Amino acid sequence: MTKERSELKSIGYEIFIGILSILSIVNLVLAYAAQEQSLATVLEVMNALFSVVFLADFLYRIATVPSAGTYFFKHFGWADLLASLPLAQLKFLRVFRLIRVYRLLRDVGIRTVGRTLSKDRAGSSLYVLLLMGIFVLEFGSLMMLRIEQYAPGANIRTASDAIWYTIVTISTVGYGDQYPVTGAGRMLGSGIIVIGVGIFGTFTGYLANFFLAPRKKEPAPSVDAAATSATVEGLRLRLDESEAKLAEIRKLLTEPT
Template sequence: MTRERSELKSIGYEIFIGILSLLSIVNLVLVYAAREQSLDTVLEVMNALFSVIFLADFLYRILTAPSAGAYFFRHFGWADLLASMPFAQLKFLRIFRLIRVYRLLRDVGIRTIGRALSKDRAGSSLYILLLMGIFVLEFGSLTMLRIEQYAPGANITTASDTIWYTIVTISTVGYGDQYPVTGAGRILGTGIIVVGVGIFGTFTGYLANFFLSPKNPAPPVDAAGTGTATVEGLRQRLEESEAKLTEIRKLLAGPTG
């Protein structure tokens, strides 16, 4: 259990990597199930993107692992490295990453996952929007191509056209050289714009929270010192009260003799 916890990064990050691993395996199945040039082109672009993300994930894990050798040789770090390579023969190794994420999250528990995601709302929102951006880049490109490819007057007619349009739109740049001409295509384009604005807005807020939040919180109050000071203060007040009561008794007694 200790080893699993030491391997575990943030909950949101592990879920993000797990979903990307699952999507990459689904893409591998699609490549062999559907023989189509446009689909192959989009999936090749997505595979290149996944390779960069998984390579960065491997470097992050091996640099932060308690033992780099143990992670690489005993905990299937070699599989993570090979799976990050953009070769079709090695993509199946990404299942090891998916199994690891599942095992780690299973050991943590559903309640702990929910509390962690709720506590880190900014990071969770960022991961959700990044996933949405990746899904929109892949499935939005494929859907836009299906809608626009054979429409009269269309200028989005190839896989490269639709990938370029989706990237430009989701990044909120909007060159305007590629644009949908059908109603369904424009509705889909509006959704891509909304997702892009959400990603960059959330990313800006996440960076602001990261840089503006205090790095060194105020040191905790010394409970022992506070308790001692409180006792001394109460003792002093008690003595003052006793002195005043003594004076009151003398006044009430009046002069003697």
């Protein structure tokens, strides 16, 4: 296996990091295009969350790759580190992380990627749930803030209000301190509730399967072919000796006294 292939983590994990890289780059464009400061604040909070994830990814990779120097200097590890810092000027370096994920998956092959995801459905589902939670948290907060911010009698007016409402709604807790007052906002809130129930219901099933599913039985140890051959040969020799002794006894019994 080449060093490039050995840098590959699980297929689901690489795709997860790749999608987050794309979303973080999209957020940079949205942050520049946002006309409302409150909307830009939501994007800044999400980018800060991505920075934590990417920094953890960098530490995970540099601790597990065969050669930390090769990863850092030749495979854009330095770009991963700089792009993880909370500096807007360096976030464009996340393109290098996306390039590396693409290169690793290309070396594996699309068929292998499909077979692996199909075989490891539980792990793939977990990454899908994480991505769904992130997408709903970001775009649910942005849309709710956009709809409710200037509505009469609204109580979701700031970025923190929108993020807090979305987190509470996804988790199906529902404190009731923040709530939409417009028809469009209530429809959006209903969708977030349904998605949140699906996410946590599936996540609960995943945990139950992980902790309570019976372990697979270990295959019986294979018998060494040489040992089996030696045993058979020993039995054959003993059988020949027994037949020789029986022949001698039979001869003695048949001789005249």
